[in-house]
Amino acid sequence: MNDVIIIGGSFAGLAAALQLGRARRKVTVLDTGLPRNRFAGHSHGMLGHDHKPPQDILAEARKQLARYPTISFVKARADSISGAIDDFSVLVDSGESFAARRVILSYGVVDQMPSIPGFAESWGKSIVPCPYCDGFEVAGQHWGLVWSGPQSHQSARLFGDWTDKLTLFADGHDIAPDIQADLERRNIPVVDGRIVEIAHQEGHIATVNLDTRRNVAVDILFAHPRNRPSAGLHESLCLATVETPTGIVLNVDERRQTSTPGIYAAGDLTTPFLPSVTQASSQGAMAGIFAQQSMLD
Template identity: 80%
Template sequence: MNDVIIIGGSFAGLAAALQLGRAGRKVTILDTGLPRNRFAGHSHGVLGHDHKPPQDILAAARQQLARYPAIKLISTRADSISGAIEDFSVLAGDGKTFKARRLILSYGVVDQMPDVPGFAESWGTSIVPCPYCDGFEVAGQHWGVVWSGPQSHNQVRLFLDWTDKLTVFADGHEISPEIQADLARRSIPVAFGRIVEIARHQGHTATVKLDTGRDIAVDILFAQPRNKPSSSLHESMVLATVETPTGIVLKVDERRQTSVPGIYAAGDLATPFLPSVTQSTWQGAMAGIFAQQSMLA
């Protein structure tokens, strides 16, 4: 029997495995090889790995884990989980069953692209979600911001640390008169109407086409589409969740444990705000450490 099965082998899952493997705990990682940030050309703000392709960072991490005999990485999908603390079962896509005393869920989320021509094709290049990840490279340029709700007002204020050239795209949302007045005071124009197409150009540049007939070119477009967990495994165990402006995440306590004893969660799957590689790595490491400590005699 494994000490821990980790479902999801991106930054959070690998960080958890590293801590457990170094403690000599038997770990199996089940991974589909489809990390959320696979669309990004570079990962930024990661200490020691700034401006490296995320897939390169993950490949190096997997190589480093290979020196720990207690860690096994298997390329497969987890189809179901069952059981309870000290006796969990995971059924994999190839029909094999794995047993473990603890589980760490780090299978992340998937972004749900709106039904707008060009949006999905531009995701990760012309359209990005996070200024901490991509803002420096386009600082001082013309940014577009797709309004998604009241939280977008705070995003606009945040973005002003990088650029003073902003256009807000209402995209069919109502923006209160008070917020419109504040945007006007900051000299931030609002383009009303729904986005009907994104035309991507060389580099980050894109043209946003509106149903009002306007075409507005921006150097980069920031958007936060809704997302959802990349698997429904948590539903079968009835794990508690938390609603966020863009979707749901798993609820965890200060030790990264979910509402079911023995099941821990880390990474984007359990991050309500501003997910990042740095945060996922930290959460994964802590989930591994707390899972190990929970098994002490």
């Protein structure tokens, strides 16, 4: 029997495996090989790995984990989890099952692209969600922001640290008068109309095209499409969740345990705002440590 099965082998999952492997706990990492940030050319803001391709960082991490004999990797999709603390069973798509005392969920989320031509093709290249991840590289350029709700007002205020040229696209939303007044005070123009197309060249934006027949050129577009967990295991387990402006995340306590004893979670699956590889790695490490400590007795 495994001490821990980790479902999801990106930054959070590998960070958890590292801590458990160093504690000489038997761990199996189940992974499909489809991390959320696979569309990004570079990962930013992670100490020691700034401006490296995320796949290169993950490849190096797996190489380093190979020296721990208690860590195993299986390329598989987890289809179901049954049992209870100290006796979980995880069934994968090949029909094989794995037993473990604890489970860590780190399978992340999937961004749901709107049905706007050119949006998906530009995602991760010139349409991005996070200024801390990509803002420095495009500082001083003309930014666009797609309004997705009141939380976008904070984004507009935040972006001033990177650029003084920002255009906000209302995209059919009604923006409260007091917020509009604040945007005007900050010299942030608001463009009405719904976005109907992202005109681009190999993923690099030329213009944002609107149903008002107006085309607006920007250098980079920030958007926050809704996302969903990349697997449904939390639903079958009836784990408690929290609703956020862009989707749901799993509810965890201060030890990263979910509402089911013995099941822990980390990474984008539990991060409601500004997810990053740094946060995912930190949360994964803590989930591994707390899972290990819970088995001491």
